[in-house]
Amino acid sequence: MAAPLLEVENLQVHFETEDGLVKAVDGISYTVDRGQTLGIVGESGSGKSVSSLTVMGLTRARNARISGTVRFDGKDLLGASEEDMRQVRGNDIAMIFQDPLSSLHPFYKVGAQIAEGVRAHKDVSKAQAWDRAVEMLSLVGIPEPRKRADAYPHEFSGGMRQRAMIAMALANDPKLLIADEPTTALDVTVQAQILELIERLQSEFDTAVVVITHDLGVVAEMADEIAVMYAGRIVEKAPTDTIFAAPEHPYTWGLLSSIPRLDAPRDEELVPIQGRPPSLINLPGGCSFHPRCPYVREAHKKVDPKLEPVPGAPGHQVACLLEANVRRKLWSELRTGVKPDAARSDVMEEEVPSS
Amino acid sequence: MAAYIARRLLWVGFLLFVISVITFVIFSVLPSGDPAVARAGRSPSPELVEVIRTQLGLDKSKPEQFIHYLGDLLPFVGGNGIYFGFSYQNNTDVLPEILERLPATVFLATGAVVLWLAIGIPVGMLSAVKTGTWMDRLAMGIALLFISAPVYFLGLVALILFSEDVGRFPILPGNSAYGEATSFAGKVEALIMPWCVLAAAFAAIYARFLRGNLIDTLQEDYIRTARAKGLSERRVIFRHGVRAAITPIVTLLGLDIGILLGGAILTETVFNIPGIGRYAYNAINLSDLPVIQGTVLFGAFFIVMMSLIVDILYAFIDPRVRY
Numbered sequence: 001m002a003a004p005l006l007e008v009e010n011l012q013v014h015f016e017t018e019d020g021l022v023k024a025v026d027g028i029s030y031t032v033d034r035g036q037t038l039g040i041v042g043e044s045g046s047g048k049s050v051s052s053l054t055v056m057g058l059t060r061a062r063n064a065r066i067s068g069t070v071r072f073d074g075k076d077l078l079g080a081s082e083e084d085m086r087q088v089r090g091n092d093i094a095m096i097f098q099d100p101l102s103s104l105h106p107f108y109k110v111g112a113q114i115a116e117g118v119r120a121h122k123d124v125s126k127a128q129a130w131d132r133a134v135e136m137l138s139l140v141g142i143p144e145p146r147k148r149a150d151a152y153p154h155e156f157s158g159g160m161r162q163r164a165m166i167a168m169a170l171a172n173d174p175k176l177l178i179a180d181e182p183t184t185a186l187d188v189t190v191q192a193q194i195l196e197l198i199e200r201l202q203s204e205f206d207t208a209v210v211v212i213t214h215d216l217g218v219v220a221e222m223a224d225e226i227a228v229m230y231a232g233r234i235v236e237k238a239p240t241d242t243i244f245a246a247p248e249h250p251y252t253w254g255l256l257s258s259i260p261r262l263d264a265p266r267d268e269e270l271v272p273i274q275g276r277p278p279s280l281i282n283l284p285g286g287c288s289f290h291p292r293c294p295y296v297r298e299a300h301k302k303v304d305p306k307l308e309p310v311p312g313a314p315g316h317q318v319a320c321l322l323e324a325n326v327r328r329k330l331w332s333e334l335r336t337g338v339k340p341d342a343a344r345s346d347v348m349e350e351e352v353p354s355s
Numbered sequence: 356m357a358a359y360i361a362r363r364l365l366w367v368g369f370l371l372f373v374i375s376v377i378t379f380v381i382f383s384v385l386p387s388g389d390p391a392v393a394r395a396g397r398s399p400s401p402e403l404v405e406v407i408r409t410q411l412g413l414d415k416s417k418p419e420q421f422i423h424y425l426g427d428l429l430p431f432v433g434g435n436g437i438y439f440g441f442s443y444q445n446n447t448d449v450l451p452e453i454l455e456r457l458p459a460t461v462f463l464a465t466g467a468v469v470l471w472l473a474i475g476i477p478v479g480m481l482s483a484v485k486t487g488t489w490m491d492r493l494a495m496g497i498a499l500l501f502i503s504a505p506v507y508f509l510g511l512v513a514l515i516l517f518s519e520d521v522g523r524f525p526i527l528p529g530n531s532a533y534g535e536a537t538s539f540a541g542k543v544e545a546l547i548m549p550w551c552v553l554a555a556a557f558a559a560i561y562a563r564f565l566r567g568n569l570i571d572t573l574q575e576d577y578i579r580t581a582r583a584k585g586l587s588e589r590r591v592i593f594r595h596g597v598r599a600a601i602t603p604i605v606t607l608l609g610l611d612i613g614i615l616l617g618g619a620i621l622t623e624t625v626f627n628i629p630g631i632g633r634y635a636y637n638a639i640n641l642s643d644l645p646v647i648q649g650t651v652l653f654g655a656f657f658i659v660m661m662s663l664i665v666d667i668l669y670a671f672i673d674p675r676v677r678y
Contacts, residue, residue, distance in 0.1 A: 082588070099576060
């Protein structure tokens with residue numbers, strides 16, 4: 001099998017601040033194959049955006065300490081020069097962002113902004129770049145593309161702006177598209193259209209996609225694989241079907257139970273995850289999820305779990321200190337609608353408090 | 356757009372009216388020097404002062420005086436065009452006196468504007484891009500110094516250092532040189548020091564303003580997009596950053612030009628440049644009400660017109676603005 005398109009290994013992004021070292025990304029590894037889609041899911045502050053910006057070489061803060069390796073198409077990106085990275089950005093790897101209005105320059109016409117990206121990488125005339133921009137706008141489903149190319153971002157609707165962003169990102173036919181919360185700022189009705197558009201173009205251009213989101217629902221349809229991030233680390237990674245059918249991490253369970261389901265009984269309550277994400281400066285000892293985990297044991301507050309393969313499930317990895325059989329029993333209770341506390345008392349023996 | 360401009364012009368007229376009321380109240384209604392006494396010369400007899408008072412119309416009631424003044428001012432009332440009145444002190448019409456002084460003021464202002472833009476904008480940009488470096492700190496430190504130093508202080512220091520007559524390093528024409536200069540080159544030379552002194556504080560303000568704006572702008576999402584497109588850092592900063600950060604400078608510049616065209620009072624006084632500012636300064640000293648009113652109104656006219664021009668320009672600079 002050929003080497004993966006993107007290979008991130010033990011990536012760490014720490015920020016030195018006056019309050020202490022912020023471990024925004026704390027040793028994550030993942031790979032993305034050509035044409036494949038990886039979903040990275042996590043709450044705000046879990047490090048999902050920082051990790052992808054670092055892949056693009058856009059973590060520019062002077063206080064950032066970056067280590068690990070990022071290989072793209074065989075090239076080492078973390079060690080690459082600024083000029084080499086510039087040639088990768090927008091050409092080999094492109095990115096779209098959460099808020100398409102603030103991500104487009106308010107003073108330049110949409111067509112000009114797309115054409116500018118084309119001319120940054122290809123030696124073409126202005127007119128050719130403009131034609132490419134119009135072609136891309138038509139490809140992303142913008143009606144009257146030649147006329148709309150001549151309009152400013154504020155004259156577009158939210159969904160149209162994100163389409164324009166996608167047109168800009170794909171104008172140079174990149175091998176990898178990173179979509180950072182591509183639908184979060186959009187109306188619900190538009191969200192699905194944008195996701196469909198990304199999927200359609202992905203198969204047309206054979207682009208690999210990394211979708212970053214806090215919403216498992218966004219990646220359910222389109223991702224081949226999902227990585228769940230918590231406090232700067234990947235806590236669970238598995239093929240999409242597995243994540244939904246047989247999740248292993250209590251945090252993933254929490255994410256799944258907090259999504260409303262159409263097939264669930266109407267009176268079923270959603271179960272929110274208790275507590276808040278931890279401070280990335282003073283991470284809780286042991287498993288960083290332990291303060292919020294309904295199934296925590298004393299030992300979990302001391303031992304740091306590693307991301308390890310789940311026995312008998314190829315491609316499924318989890319960082320959890322619960323025994324595999326306990327996890328399975330817990331999930332089988334939870335999926336039938338049992339509340340976390342009840343599941344705990346059903347499945348787990350209570351610990352004897354050590355005097 | 357046309358409707359907008361028409362509306363704004365009406366507003367300009369109203370503003371000028373309000374300003375003339377305010378200047379009239381300040382200099383004529385509120386107790387100040389008695390113009391009749393000032394006009395009458397040294398130790399005048401009470402009779403003479405009375406005669407002068409009647410001559411100048413100062414014996415009439417204040418509202419009457421104001422209405423009379425307003426009637427003179429309006430171009431289609433009273434049949435005397437735009438009439439600013441005549442100076443109590445030298446019996447000359449105010450408006451021609453102002454217009455005669457306008458070139459000196461315009462020359463002073465133009466040179467200073469060019470100078471402070473040429474210094475302030477590059478310094479501000481450099482400081483923003485190199486935030487936190489010694490260069491940034493040095494530039495902003497010097498800027499703070501110039502902002503804090505008043506023009507009359509800076510002007511006197513400059514004269515003591517460089518003027519031909521009293522300077523320690525006599526390399527530039529000193530005080531009064533502008534009025535005495537006969538050639539264009541001589542006038543330019545005479546203005547070097549005033550230009551620098553006047554531009555110093557403005558350059559400092561503009562540099563700090565642009566620096567702050569550009570630092571904020573470079574944090575914007577669209578700058579991240581520009582980088583993500585793979586544009587060169589130069590292009591990111593100039594085409595995307597500076598283009599957005601410099602827009603508010605237009606507002607600032609418009610108003611500053613308006614203010615200076617009304618006379619750079621301090622600079623013109625320190626360097627004895629025969630411009631509108633010094634004319635106003637002398638008038639204030641002598642309670643020469645028509646001249647004070649004239650110069651204030653003239654200055655106010657420039658300010659409101661410049662702010663109108665700025666607003667119109669904005670429609671062209673920022674595509675989001677529509678009238």
